[in-house]
Amino acid sequence: MNLTQQIVNAIWLGSVYSLFALGYALVFSVLGVLNLAHSAVFTWGAFIALTAVLSFSMPIPIAALIGMLGAGIISFLLEKIAFQPLRKRGAPRISQLISSIGAAIFLVALAERVFTTSVQRFPLGSIPDDPIPGLPFSVTPIQVIVLVAAIGLMLLLQALIQRTKLGMRMRAVAYNARTASLLGVNVSRIYGITFFLAGALAGAAGTLFGLAYNSMDPSMGEAIALKGLTVIVLGGLGNIKGAVLGGFIVAAIEVFSIAFLRSNFRDAIVYLLLFLILLVRPQGLIGQKEEVRA
Amino acid sequence: MLRKTAALLGLSALLITPTLAFAQDDAPTMGSDIAEACPAPANISGAIPVGAIFTISGAASVYGGSQQAAVQLAVDQINDWGFLGDGNSINILFEDSASENEQAIAAMTKLVDEDQVVAVIGPTLSREAFSADPVAQDAGVVVLGVSNTANGITDMGDFVFRNSLPEASVIPGTVADSVSELGITSAGLLYGNDDDFTVSGYEVMLSELSDAGVSIVGEETFAAGDTDFNAQLTNLIGANPDAIFVSALAAEATPIIQQARSLGYTGPIVGGNGFNSPAVLSQTGEDSNGLIVGAAWNGSSTNPLSTAFVEAFSEATGNPPDQFAAQAYTGAWLIASAIRCADSTDRAAIRDSLASLPEIETPLGLFTFDEDRNPVHPSITQVAQDGVFLPLISEEEPAS
Numbered sequence: 001m002n003l004t005q006q007i008v009n010a011i012w013l014g015s016v017y018s019l020f021a022l023g024y025a026l027v028f029s030v031l032g033v034l035n036l037a038h039s040a041v042f043t044w045g046a047f048i049a050l051t052a053v054l055s056f057s058m059p060i061p062i063a064a065l066i067g068m069l070g071a072g073i074i075s076f077l078l079e080k081i082a083f084q085p086l087r088k089r090g091a092p093r094i095s096q097l098i099s100s101i102g103a104a105i106f107l108v109a110l111a112e113r114v115f116t117t118s119v120q121r122f123p124l125g126s127i128p129d130d131p132i133p134g135l136p137f138s139v140t141p142i143q144v145i146v147l148v149a150a151i152g153l154m155l156l157l158q159a160l161i162q163r164t165k166l167g168m169r170m171r172a173v174a175y176n177a178r179t180a181s182l183l184g185v186n187v188s189r190i191y192g193i194t195f196f197l198a199g200a201l202a203g204a205a206g207t208l209f210g211l212a213y214n215s216m217d218p219s220m221g222e223a224i225a226l227k228g229l230t231v232i233v234l235g236g237l238g239n240i241k242g243a244v245l246g247g248f249i250v251a252a253i254e255v256f257s258i259a260f261l262r263s264n265f266r267d268a269i270v271y272l273l274l275f276l277i278l279l280v281r282p283q284g285l286i287g288q289k290e291e292v293r294a
Numbered sequence: 295m296l297r298k299t300a301a302l303l304g305l306s307a308l309l310i311t312p313t314l315a316f317a318q319d320d321a322p323t324m325g326s327d328i329a330e331a332c333p334a335p336a337n338i339s340g341a342i343p344v345g346a347i348f349t350i351s352g353a354a355s356v357y358g359g360s361q362q363a364a365v366q367l368a369v370d371q372i373n374d375w376g377f378l379g380d381g382n383s384i385n386i387l388f389e390d391s392a393s394e395n396e397q398a399i400a401a402m403t404k405l406v407d408e409d410q411v412v413a414v415i416g417p418t419l420s421r422e423a424f425s426a427d428p429v430a431q432d433a434g435v436v437v438l439g440v441s442n443t444a445n446g447i448t449d450m451g452d453f454v455f456r457n458s459l460p461e462a463s464v465i466p467g468t469v470a471d472s473v474s475e476l477g478i479t480s481a482g483l484l485y486g487n488d489d490d491f492t493v494s495g496y497e498v499m500l501s502e503l504s505d506a507g508v509s510i511v512g513e514e515t516f517a518a519g520d521t522d523f524n525a526q527l528t529n530l531i532g533a534n535p536d537a538i539f540v541s542a543l544a545a546e547a548t549p550i551i552q553q554a555r556s557l558g559y560t561g562p563i564v565g566g567n568g569f570n571s572p573a574v575l576s577q578t579g580e581d582s583n584g585l586i587v588g589a590a591w592n593g594s595s596t597n598p599l600s601t602a603f604v605e606a607f608s609e610a611t612g613n614p615p616d617q618f619a620a621q622a623y624t625g626a627w628l629i630a631s632a633i634r635c636a637d638s639t640d641r642a643a644i645r646d647s648l649a650s651l652p653e654i655e656t657p658l659g660l661f662t663f664d665e666d667r668n669p670v671h672p673s674i675t676q677v678a679q680d681g682v683f684l685p686l687i688s689e690e691e692p693a694s
Contacts, residue, residue: 002532005557009524016522119545124579131556138557213521214577215549223519258525263514264487 003259005137010255011248012143015150016212018247019205020224021231022153022240023075023198029161029238030174030194033093036100037078038202039221039228040107045071045203046210046220047115053122060126060211068203075199076192078103083195084188104221111218121214146208153201154244160197161240170194174238230274236284245285324368324599324627324656325377331652332635334379341385342378342639344369344629345405347416347426348622352393357441357618358418362388363611364619365415368626371606377630384630391417391426398422402429402437412639413438413629413648415622420444427454436632436645440625441618443567445490448667453645455667457625457658459590461491461567462498464673468588469502469539471675472564475686478537480511482530484523484550485541487515495541495566503539511535518543527554537562537586544568548577555581562586562677570617575681585678591620591658592674592685600657624656 020042027035049067052058058066082103086096128141161167172180173190181187209224210216227250232238235246250270257269277285346365348358365386373383387409389401398417405411406429413436417426420442430437431451439447439456448454472478481503486492503510511533514526523546530538531554540550540563547569554563555578563569564586575582593604593614603623607615615623631654633639636647653662661671676683 002528005528005532006525009522009528012524013522119548119573119577121548121577124577131558140556209521213549214552215521215545217545219519220521223517223521255525258514258529263516263526263529266515267517 006255006259008137008139010252011147012139012251013255014248014251015143015147016205016209016247017224017227017231017251018244019146019150019153019208020202020228021235021243021247022150022157023201023205024228025232025235025238025240025243026157026198026201027194028232029240030170031083031096031191032174032238033083033096034100034229035078035083035195035198036097036225037082037104037107038075038198039225040104040111041071041075041078041199042202042206042209042224043111043216043218043221044074044107044206045199046206046216047111047218048203049207050120050122050210050216051115053126060122064204064207067207068200071203071206072196072200074107075202076196078199079191079195084191087191108218108221115218117218119215119217121216122211127211142208142212146212149204149208150244150247153204154240157197157201158240166190166193230270232284234274234277234284236286239284239286242284242286249285323602324371325375325631327652327655328631328634329377332631333637334376335382335634335637336379337637338379338633338639339382341383342633343385343387343409343411344626345387345389345402345409345411345414345416346626347389347391347398347401347405347414347418347422349393349418349422350388350390352391354393354419358390360616360619361416361418361440361622364607364615364623365626367607367610368623368630370610372627372630378634384626384633386626387411391419391422393419393422395422395425398426399429402426406430406433406435411435412633412641412644415440415625415629417442418618420447423447423454424450427451430454433641434645435641436629436648438625438629438648440621445494452649452667455648455663457628457661457663457669458621459669459671459673461495463668463670464588464590465495465498465566466502467673468564468566468586468675469499470506471588471686472537472562472586473503473506473508475675476537476562478508478562480509480533480535482512482514482533482535482538483510483540484514484516484526484530484538486518486520486543486546488517489543492518492541492543492566492568499539499541499566516542516546518546520546521549523550523553524557527557527559531557531559535561537564539564540569541566542568544571544574547571547574551578551581551585560584570676570683572616575678575683580680582678583680586675586686587678587683588673588675589617589683590671590673591617592676592683594685595657595674597657597659599655603657620657624658624661627656628654628661 024038045067048070049063052063052066082099131138169185177187231246231250232243235242253270257266348361350358369384369386391398415438418441423439423442427437427450431453436453441458442456443460485496512530562584570587570589632644632648636643659672664670675686677686
């Protein structure tokens with residue numbers, strides 16, 4: 001029972017990490033830049049959904065969509081304000097990274113003002129959190145929903161990038177923005193759309209995270225931000241499938257280091273493994289070499 | 295010369311006091327033991343300025359409002375009685391720290407420099423105290439925290455006092471009560487290993503459990519900011535302990551309780567101060583049944599001073615008091631007692647008087663300060679039942 005339960009725990013935690021890492025990976029794949037404000041957008045998505053439920057008594061699914069939309073818009077504005085001006089002036093990528101850190105600090109501080117720093121949650125009973133009966137292990141309906149959402153959104157995103165015109169344009173911009181622009185792709189628009197999609201994914205992750213753990217405060221994104229970064233580096237920077245695979249691997253290492261070793265060693269083992277993988281495969285588990293990435 | 299006059303006046307006051315003290319009802323009243331121990335002051339006159347800094351607005355305003363009402367109640371009682379001598383009164387000056395450290399500093403500076411208060415009660419939050427108390431310390435003004443529970447508060451200086459039990463003083467009683475009352479023989483421990491506060495809580499729990507002969511069947515850790523405790527809890531539950539002891543901050547309390555219950559654990563969860571919050575109960579619903587936490591005070595205490603306080607507070611405000619109110623009320627009485635026993639409005643004399651107060655009956659129980667100006671009084675072990683905290687051990691019947 002113990003081992004089965006730990007496997008369930010690992011799958012569940014993996015779906016949370018994957019869901020968060022998807023948006024991170026999407027922005028990196030198109031822009032080649034880490035958006036460190038992604039975790040702040042995640043927080044805002046969660047709180048927008050929470051406000052929709054608490055102040056406007058909306059049902060959870062509608063509130064989740066509003067959270068996704070709101071986070072998408074914030075992410076879109078983030079691109080226009082924190083990234084585009086720098087890119088237009090040809091600033092180095094590191095400047096955009098620093099700019100995203102500034103944006104993250106601003107967004108979190110604003111969230112502290114608007115939503116206060118106290119821990120909040122969705123109203124009791126708004127989500128089914130009693131374990132599903134009749135199983136040899138404990139799993140709640142919300143855990144299944146998060147798992148399905150993580151895999152579903154990954155497949156949708158993969159299809160969007162590989163099979164649609166928009167996806168083709170995104171890949172073209174990712175390969176070479178200048179060439180894409182010469183071929184008639186509106187690069188600025190593609191960047192905006194990419195950020196909107198990444199933001200909406202962050203909003204979905206934030207809302208589901210808030211529902212699943214029942215504990216939301218403006219700093220909720222900080223703890224998962226570092227995990228998300230680990231996940232996409234491990235999976236292969238900017239690789240959508242890699243983000244999901246990385247999420248499940250990091251979660252599995254965490255859970256099994258607790259199950260078989262000691263919880264004290266959890267983070268040490270995760271980061272040691274990350275270090276070893278980067279030593280052997282700098283491009284990540286299923287990442288491609290820099291020159292062929294698209 | 296002055297001293298001689300003072301002594302003479304004091305002597306004459308001594309002769310008058312007993313009539314005053316015995317003029318009170320038979321029912322126990324707050325301050326009657328001090329009234330017996332120290333004569334009514336003779337060297338002070340008029341309105342004595344005392345400051346109070348509470349977070350009346352801002353994020354933590356839920357505490358400040360309750361504290362202000364309780365201090366006001368105490369001051370009204372003190373002045374109505376003439377506790378500081380006939381015609382003398384406490385002039386209480388409230389300042390709002392708005393849950394902000396900078397504003398707490400500004401309020402402290404104003405009270406100490408402009409209003410020339412003889413002592414300050416507050417500020418509400420430990421972090422505000424760390425910011426503002428040095429101002430009082432530098433000016434040589436007593437500052438009495440009534441809700442600061444962080445480590446190191448009184449290390450700021452010899453003018454810094456508190457009457458709020460730090461967590462390390464509550465846990466031993468909580469562990470002893472839960473072990474004896476629930477017959478716990480094996481325990482699992484879960485704690486945050488990267489935070490001073492949670493690590494020291496864990497160390498106290500561990501040593502108390504070992505002293506009580508409880509076998510530790512599992513120890514698990516997490517990091518501050520974690521939200522998923524499923525893996526650790528699965529391990530602990532698998533070891534089948536009689537109870538799970540948790541040293542965590544408030545933010546982690548809710549998810550820990552919920553995840554333990556979702557994993558099928560139905561036994562007691564014994565927590566530290568982080569779990570002692572109505573918010574934790576309302577956020578976890580029936581999952582919190584069987585949650586055990588220690589507290590400085592519980593509203594259902596049968597201590598006569600406590601029931602008298604509950605009645606007076608409810609009458610004055612229309613709401614029952616919480617622990618913060620009981621501590622603030624006691625704090626105001628402690629300051630008044632220190633002034634009475636010092637028979638002076640000199641700031642240093644009041645400090646010395648407060649530090650050497652005799653044991654005093656309060657709503658928190660028999661109260662005194664230790665040599666580090668931290669409080670010594672019994673804690674109470676509570677168990678959550680259907681959304682409220684009740685005493686684990688009924689005071690009427692002795693523990694079995």
